[in-house]
Amino acid sequence: LPGARGSxxxxxxxxxxxxxxxxxxxxxxxxxxTDKADPARTAGSLRPRPWTVTVEGEVGKPGVFDxxxxxxxxxxxxxxxxxxxxxxxxxVIPWVGYSLAELIKRVEPTSKAKFVEFTSLADKAQMPGLRxxxxxxxxxxxxxxxxxxxxxxxxxxxxxxxxxxxxxxxxLRLVLPWKYGFKSAKSIVKIRFVEKQxxxxxxxxxxxxxxxxxxxxxxxxxxxxSQASExxxxxxxxxxxxxxxxxxxxxxxxxxxLYAGMDLKKNF
Amino acid sequence: xxxxxxxxxxxxxxPLLFALCALPLAWLVWAAATDRLxxxxxxxxxxxxxxxxxxxxxxxxxxxxxxxxxxxxxxARFRRMLGLFAFFYVSLHLLAYGxxxxxxxxxxxxxxxxxxxxxxxxFTAWVLLLPLAATSFNRAIKALGARRWQWLHKLxxxxxxxxxxxxxxxxxxxxxxAEPAIYGAVLAVLLGWRLLRRYSSRGAARLA
Numbered sequence: 001l002p003g004a005r006g007s008x009x010x011x012x013x014x015x016x017x018x019x020x021x022x023x024x025x026x027x028x029x030x031x032x033x034t035d036k037a038d039p040a041r042t043a044g045s046l047r048p049r050p051w052t053v054t055v056e057g058e059v060g061k062p063g064v065f066d067x068x069x070x071x072x073x074x075x076x077x078x079x080x081x082x083x084x085x086x087x088x089x090x091x092v093i094p095w096v097g098y099s100l101a102e103l104i105k106r107v108e109p110t111s112k113a114k115f116v117e118f119t120s121l122a123d124k125a126q127m128p129g130l131r132x133x134x135x136x137x138x139x140x141x142x143x144x145x146x147x148x149x150x151x152x153x154x155x156x157x158x159x160x161x162x163x164x165x166x167x168x169x170x171x172l173r174l175v176l177p178w179k180y181g182f183k184s185a186k187s188i189v190k191i192r193f194v195e196k197q198x199x200x201x202x203x204x205x206x207x208x209x210x211x212x213x214x215x216x217x218x219x220x221x222x223x224x225x226s227q228a229s230e231x232x233x234x235x236x237x238x239x240x241x242x243x244x245x246x247x248x249x250x251x252x253x254x255x256x257x258l259y260a261g262m263d264l265k266k267n268f
Numbered sequence: 269x270x271x272x273x274x275x276x277x278x279x280x281x282x283p284l285l286f287a288l289c290a291l292p293l294a295w296l297v298w299a300a301a302t303d304r305l306x307x308x309x310x311x312x313x314x315x316x317x318x319x320x321x322x323x324x325x326x327x328x329x330x331x332x333x334x335x336x337x338x339x340x341x342x343x344a345r346f347r348r349m350l351g352l353f354a355f356f357y358v359s360l361h362l363l364a365y366g367x368x369x370x371x372x373x374x375x376x377x378x379x380x381x382x383x384x385x386x387x388x389x390x391f392t393a394w395v396l397l398l399p400l401a402a403t404s405f406n407r408a409i410k411a412l413g414a415r416r417w418q419w420l421h422k423l424x425x426x427x428x429x430x431x432x433x434x435x436x437x438x439x440x441x442x443x444x445x446a447e448p449a450i451y452g453a454v455l456a457v458l459l460g461w462r463l464l465r466r467y468s469s470r471g472a473a474r475l476a
Contacts, residue, residue, distance in 0.1 A: 026307035034444045037306065089308055134443045209441045224384055224441055233307045238300055241371055 001158035003076035003096040008151040010177075010254040011079040018091035020160045022234045027167045028085065029186055030134050031120070031127040038129070039167035046126050046187065048164075048171035057117075057193035060108030067171050071157060074102035078161070079154055081177035084216045084249045088242075090230045095175050096158030101149045103191075109145065113193035116148040117141070118174060118185040135201045141174070141185040142198030142212065144258075152177060152254055178251040180214045211268040215259070216249035220268045276342035285346055289353040292320045293360070310368035317361035318390075322435060322451050324354035325428045329458040336465075348404055351424070355401040358394050358431075386437035393430035396423050425462075428455055 006012055025040040032039040032046075051067040065073075076096050084090045104116075122138030124130045130137050147153065154175040157164060164170040169186025176184050182202055202210035209223055218228045229242040248255050259267075275281065296316055299305050305312040328350040335343040365387075370377045381391045400421055403409070409417045432455055436448040 022307040034442070034446075036308075089311070132446065205443050206441050221383075222441075224386055224438070226380065231308065231310065237303075238305075238309050238313070238368060242369075 001096045001163050003078040006077040006079035010152055010251050013080050013082055013092060015082060015092040018093060018234050023091055023093050024165045024168060026233060029167055031129045033129045034134055042128050043166035046166040051171050053188060054190045055107050058110045058113035059193050060110060074098040081175060082249050083181055084230060086180035086182060088225060088230055089233055091233050093159055095154055095156040097154045097156035099151045100153045100155045101151060103155060104149055109193050112195045113145055115194050115197050116143050116145060117192045117194055117198035118188050119190035120185050121187045121189045135205055139185060139201045141183055141200045146258055150255060178216055178248040178255045180216060183214050213267050217247060217264055218245040220265055274342045276340060285349060314364045314368060317357055317364050321354060321357040321361050322431055324350060324357050325431055326454050328354050329428060333458060333461045352401060352404055355397045358397055362394050386434055389430050390434035393427045396427050425459060
């Protein structure tokens with residue numbers, strides 16, 4: 001899946017890329033099991049084609065998009081983003097896709113569309129992890145509309161120049177580089193525009209640990225571990241020093257104004 | 269005598285058990301040296317050492333029920349070694365966390381232990397293991413007297429519960445309780461058997 005060099009500010013980090021091997025075998029995708037090696041092992045049962053995405057709610061042009069029409073909707077770009085997991089590790093991944101804003105503009109949100117809710121596939125036949133009660137399925141995530149419209153918010157179809165491997169959220173997923181990884185919903189089947197703030201799956205599971213915003217923030221610790229530093233996967237082996245975590249994962253210049261005046265300790 | 273024929277009394281039994289108990293560590297060292305611990309080797313190492321700590325604790329606690337139920341008095345001679353291996357793996361688990369996760373910064377470690385209840389629990393379990401490991405040799409048993417020594421070593425019960433709670437809490441935020449449930453069930457059986465025996469023997473004593 002080829003893509004032109006990303007032109008949006010912040011789209012091309014100069015950090016060294018994580019190896020494709022690490023990025024495709026160390027995954028949190030609980031629909032395929034809770035161990036990080038599980039998705040690579042079990043996601044072969046996911047059928048990324050045919051695939052449709054339902055767009056509904058507060059929009060002028062709701063509809064059902066099939067994958068081919070989404071692939072053609074806007075030119076593909078390559079964007080190299082840092083990915084920071086809430087668990088304290090990070091990667092650098094070249095994604096392929098286009099700004100989610102391209103899709104949003106075409107469906108014409110109404111003035112009532114204050115938030116966007118994303119729903120992932122939940123099919124027991126394809127996803128063995130659904131048998132466990134770790135989360136309430138389906139996986140649901142949400143963004144404020146201005147976050148969803150931000151040019152860095154990527155609707156991704158590929159990585160490392162190829163279509164997404166199943167375990168990384170095929171056939172399409174979000175990538176929000178300034179938020180903890182779990183905000184970037186995988187294998188999306190529904191996008192709903194709503195007036196009220198959606199409740200995401202992780203907030204429902206543990207509200208005191210996973211807030212709605214979940215912006216990367218080294219000053220706000222997770223209740224069970226510090227978020228001040230992170231381990232860059234594949235960097236320097238066992239005894240490598242952790243690196244300091246950056247505010248908004250280093251994308252403060254691009255996204256800081258979205259949260260101007262907000263108490264980020266309260267809105268974690 | 270039948271006792272003498274028990275394979276548990278064979279002179280090779282103890283060295284064999286020692287080698288078995290050292291296997292997980294040998295495997296981890298080999299896997300770390302040959303880059304077989306996956307994308308996040310530090311995390312894999314810390315977690316695996318934690319797993320083996322709990323397993324060694326469970327094995328140690330299984331000796332007495334097994335010995336009694338299966339009528340294998342010879343098993344008692346393995347209990348100390350298993351207990352010391354439990355202490356050894358807990359210590360390595362703590363060392364791996366302090367080194368690989370915290371960069372051996374004692375200030376950071378102290379802060380982390382004080383701030384996070386689940387780490388405090390695990391750390392407390394290790395601290396409570398110290399007097400047990402320190403009094404594990406024969407002279408200490410003699411010096412303390414068997415009764416006091418036995419009383420002290422009952423600490424292993426709260427220690428195992430602290431270890432279990434540490435594991436449950438670590439998984440709590442991700443609602444992922446499948447593995448802690450297994451250890452919980454094993455410990456419930458091992459400790460429950462002791463409670464049951466205690467109360468039934470009391471009952472028996474009263475009847476007599």
